[in-house]
Amino acid sequence: MATKELPFSGEYMHDEEAPTKCVGQKKGGWTTFPFVTVSLLGLSIAVAGWMTNLIVYLIQKFNIKNIHATEIYNVVNGCTCFFPIVGAIIADSFVGNFFVILVSSILSLLGLVLLTLTATLDSLRPRDCKGDLETCEAPSQFQLAILFSAITLVSIGSGGTRFTLATMGADQFDKTKDQGTFFNWFFFTFYLATVIGITAIVYIEDNVSWGVGYILCLAINAIGLTIFICGKRYYRHIKPCGSPFTSLARVIVATIRKKKMVLSSESKDYYYGRIDETMFNAIIGPTSSFRFLNRAAMKTEGDAQQEGKLTESWSLCTVQHVEDFxxxxxxxxxxxxxxxxxxxxxxxxxxxxxxxxxxxxxxxxxxxxxxxxxxxxxxxxxxxxxxxxxxxxxxxxxxxxxxxxxxxxxxxxxxxxxxxxxxxxxxxxxxxxxxxxxxxxxxxxxxxxxxxxxxxxxxxxxxxxxxxxxxxxxxxxxxxxxxxxxxxxxxxxxxxxxxxxxxxxxxxxxxxxxxxxxxxxxxxxxxxxxxxxxxxxxxxxxxxxxxxxxxxxxxxxxxxxxxxxxxxxxx
CATH class of the missing domain: 1.20.1250.20 (MFS general substrate transporter like domains)
Incomplete structure (x- = not known):
């Protein structure tokens, strides 16, 4: 939210006229809880089931050398941990949580279909190796293309649902206590699903069949996606109203544009957002740390105005946004x-x-x-x-x-x-x-x-x-x-x-x-x-x-x- 500095203090109050989230229809509540948690359970079991045992699959079924397999595994883990940031930014700024989770779950499902095919069709992987990896048949370019396409899709899919599903679940509740209870159950469900995937699914892959293990992951992912879609009518959908990262980016741009300005020591020379003009003399100005950034909040004659008052732009930021940065x-x-x-x-x-x-x-x-x-x-x-x-x-x-x-x-x-x-x-x-x-x-x-x-x-x-x-x-x-x-x-x-x-x-x-x-x-x-x-x-x-x-x-x-x-x- 946009913020203002209170008189005679270093604290800021929220500007209720500038919310960070816009609520759509009034739904949500505990009715949505089973849909969100069961979806999380299914999607998380599927992720743990295929990703935890990826090194062994690459070595045993694609004849990839041990150290190279660990490198691929680490890159995949990195992607599944990086994509939640991308998904959160897209959800908050553009399309909302529901759409990001839906698309991510579908991508994960498509990736698991390809991964299952690599485990069940002999033509999509090299012949099994009986001796040293140095003498084994290497996978063809086509086989690697299918494998890495599958891994890419499931990585994007699993990353896009992880934290976005948590945020969407918390958005269904108004009270902080209810949100805290939801988060407790969310993490409990996540850890439970991870343990099931690491133990039960991995055991099936190692001792029964890779194909059976991946088919189970595929089926569980599909069930989780289906249950998530079934709860659509009950969810509270939060409309995205722009990302706070835009305000932070404005601080950088505004500072560069005003780099030649001489800094002022007067509080009245800085912009605080929507605030009564009579309060300027009582407001504490921006802090002295990283003083060069204070230029972004300094008022000039060329700053944009709306209805006769200064407004935020790529040349002017609020003091709060500067302090946030x-x-x-x-x-x-x-x-x-x-x-x-x-x-x-x-x-x-x-x-x-x-x-x-x-x-x-x-x-x-x-x-x-x-x-x-x-x-x-x-x-x-x-x-x-x-x-x-x-x-x-x-x-x-x-x-x-x-x-x-x-x-x-x-x-x-x-x-x-x-x-x-x-x-x-x-x-x-x-x-x-x-x-x-x-x-x-x-x-x-x-x-x-x-x-x-x-x-x-x-x-x-x-x-x-x-x-x-x-x-x-x-x-x-x-x-x-x-x-x-x-x-x-x-x-x-x-x-x-x-x-x-x-x-x-x-x-x-x-x-x-x-x-x-x-x-x-x-x-x-x-x-x-x-x-x-x-x-x-x-x-x-x-x-x-x-x-x-x-x-x-x-x-x-x-x-x-x-x-x-x-x-x-x-x-």
């Missing part, structure tokens, strides 16, 4: 530290699948854990830790310190645990390589070392506990510090962090493979442990960078920090 600049260094926090996790996720493929995954005489299903341990320990923290750790911390744990402190603890988790992965890999060499399996890539894959659980658990600290910490920090007009974007910024991290992890793996011998296609001949130790070093450097940023950072909304921190923790 400044707050984003200030938080950017902290946001960037989270990229290098998530990058090691992305690399660990992909390399862990390769490790599990070369280890004993049996639990008892008759059951073998699919290699991709080990990712569920991170989810489980994150969920368990969140419950323990909410009921025990955070109340105890508040009792001892008389204040809730701040977002910056949670992020710091998450950094430390992430470093410890990477060190744990390095130690496990060192032991695995020792077992491989002891049993002369170095040149046998398809042979499983006589070492239980359950050794992988410990570092995954540590990383999961770390996520329980830094993931809510990021939500709290961004929600607390982002401008009011960008609260929806604030939570989506986490998705952008993860997207960039997956892209960066792909580049880092590729660079490591080119300049070292640590990542050959036969990991028994490589040194993945050195890769993890490299991540430990990068983590320590990034932690130092984070500490510096945290010490220099000043909260924008320090008076509300404790209240918001508690609210996010309880949610």
């Amino acid at each position: 400044k707050s984003l600049i200030k938080i950017f260094p902290l946001w960037s530290t989270s990229i290098f926090l998530s990058t090691p996790i992305a690399i660990q996720m992909s390399l862990m699948v390769l490790q599990a493929l070369t280890m004993d995954r049996h639990v008892g005489p008759h059951f073998s854990i699919p290699s991709s299903s080990f990712l569920v341990f991170t989810l489980l320990f994150t969920a368990i830790s969140l419950s323990i923290f909410d009921r025990l750790l955070f109340p105890m911390w508040k009792k001892l310190t008389r204040r809730p744990m701040t977002p910056l402190l949670r992020l710091g603890i998450g950094h430390v645990l992430n470093i410890v988790g990477m060190a744990g992965s390095a130690l496990v890999e060192s032991r695995r390589l020792h077992v491989v060499r002891t049993h002369n399996l170095t040149h046998q890539p398809n042979s499983a070392a006589p070492m239980s894959a359950l050794w992988l659980v410990a570092p995954l658990a540590i990383v999961g506990v770390g996520e329980a600290f830094h993931f809510p910490g990021q939500v709290a920090l961004y929600y607390q510090e982002f401008p009011t007009s960008l609260k929806s974007t604030a939570t989506a910024m986490i998705s952008l962090v993860i997207a960039v991290a997956f892209y960066l992890s792909t580049a880092l793996i590729n660079l490591t493979q080119k300049i070292t011998g640590w990542l050959p296609d036969n990991i028994n001949e490589g040194r993945i442990d050195n890769v993890f130790w490299m991540l430990v070093i990068l983590g320590v450097i990034n932690f130092g960078y984070y500490i510096t940023c945290a010490m220099l950072y000043k909260y924008n909304n320090v008076e509300n920090a404790e209240q918001i921190s508690e609210t996010v923790t309880e949610a």
Whole structure:
């Protein structure tokens, strides 16, 4: 919303004449809840079912080399985390949430049809490999075109529904309490669907048939889409009324246009939006940080007018919009530290699948854990830790310190645990390589070392506990510090962090493979442990960078920090 500064304070009040969302017909409410959550359940199971096991599918069915498969997997993960930002911008600015979700679900469905065809038609994939990948038949250009077309469609589709469905569900309610309850059920449903996809669907793909597994994903996606469409008559449709990003872009353009102007120290020389002229003398002007941006709000004779009054344009912005832009600049260094926090996790996720493929995954005489299903341990320990923290750790911390744990402190603890988790992965890999060499399996890539894959659980658990600290910490920090007009974007910024991290992890793996011998296609001949130790070093450097940023950072909304921190923790 457009905002104004209150007299004698640094706070801003909302301009009710300039809403950020326009409500269409008055519907919504709890009637829509089953349609939204069941749709989410179906779409999320389908996504987890095909994406979690993608590395194994590329290696076993398309004869793609191990490290190249991990790079493709990381790019796909990056896309599914980046597209929610694109979908949110399109929904907020142009067509609304319902249309974005509908089109995205259809694209996902079409992608799954192609993916299912690659698994069921022999002509759409190379012949199965019986020996070393070096001597196997490579996929043809046509086969790769179909495969990557399928992956592109399902990536766009899954990314376009993830956060947009959450926003649309929250838009169905008027009360903040109801919205909070919806979000609790939303995340519970999302995690439940992810666990089902990672375990049940992946098990079917590994032990029954890839075709059957993908057909199940296709059917579940179709059911979710059908249920979502059935609820159309009950949804409250929010009409898009423009994006807040336009206002921020205006700040940049207006600052450039007025770059030669001399800054004024008088509050009356700045534009505050629709406000009574008699209040100018009582208003505090723009802040002194990043003073050059204040030019965007300075009034000049050539500024556009409407009905005899100044109006916003690409040459004139409100003081609030300038301050909003400044707050984003200030938080950017902290946001960037989270990229290098998530990058090691992305690399660990992909390399862990390769490790599990070369280890004993049996639990008892008759059951073998699919290699991709080990990712569920991170989810489980994150969920368990969140419950323990909410009921025990955070109340105890508040009792001892008389204040809730701040977002910056949670992020710091998450950094430390992430470093410890990477060190744990390095130690496990060192032991695995020792077992491989002891049993002369170095040149046998398809042979499983006589070492239980359950050794992988410990570092995954540590990383999961770390996520329980830094993931809510990021939500709290961004929600607390982002401008009011960008609260929806604030939570989506986490998705952008993860997207960039997956892209960066792909580049880092590729660079490591080119300049070292640590990542050959036969990991028994490589040194993945050195890769993890490299991540430990990068983590320590990034932690130092984070500490510096945290010490220099000043909260924008320090008076509300404790209240918001508690609210996010309880949610």
